[in-house]
Amino acid sequence: MERTFIMIKPDGVQRGLTGEIVKRLEQKGFNLVAMKMMNVSRELAEKHYDVHSDKPFFGNLVEFITSAPVVATVWEGEGVVASARKIIGATNPLTAEPGTIRGDYGISIGRNLIHGSDAVETAQREIALWFEESELTTWKPAL
Numbered sequence: 001m002e003r004t005f006i007m008i009k010p011d012g013v014q015r016g017l018t019g020e021i022v023k024r025l026e027q028k029g030f031n032l033v034a035m036k037m038m039n040v041s042r043e044l045a046e047k048h049y050d051v052h053s054d055k056p057f058f059g060n061l062v063e064f065i066t067s068a069p070v071v072a073t074v075w076e077g078e079g080v081v082a083s084a085r086k087i088i089g090a091t092n093p094l095t096a097e098p099g100t101i102r103g104d105y106g107i108s109i110g111r112n113l114i115h116g117s118d119a120v121e122t123a124q125r126e127i128a129l130w131f132e133e134s135e136l137t138t139w140k141p142a143l
């Protein structure tokens, strides 16, 4: 079954949006299979964002992600990678559609509340980076 990696960033945690974000993904029908609140090491942040390592915002991005706790999660379900990206909304909250998480709660591209994997292969890489295999659960929703 397809899985995706979703991280509630420090601003999402600090603004008390963890429950709202988890609720939106649960109510859509996806299964939460792993979740942990954690401080992020510089090494993990740099690995997670290595595709952006040559961008001018890379330093600030790593600083921000390592500045305060995040909530790292893994979700499972058919088409979950693309669907979660739609629920999250465009990277820039100013242009994200109302009804999406970023469209409803954000205004800053550097403080856009949440990260979601952009493709199935990226999700596999990010899940392996953030979680041990033993931390990932398997369960089925009640019918």
Ligand code: CMP
Binding pocket: 052, 057, 061, 091, 109, 110, 111, 112, 114, 115, 116
């Ligand atoms: P995320 O989905 O976590 O992936 C990379 C992050 O870089 C992105 O969300 C933004 O929060 C952050 N970022 C900061 N500045 C920029 C920028 N100018 N353009 C794109 N992403 C940016």
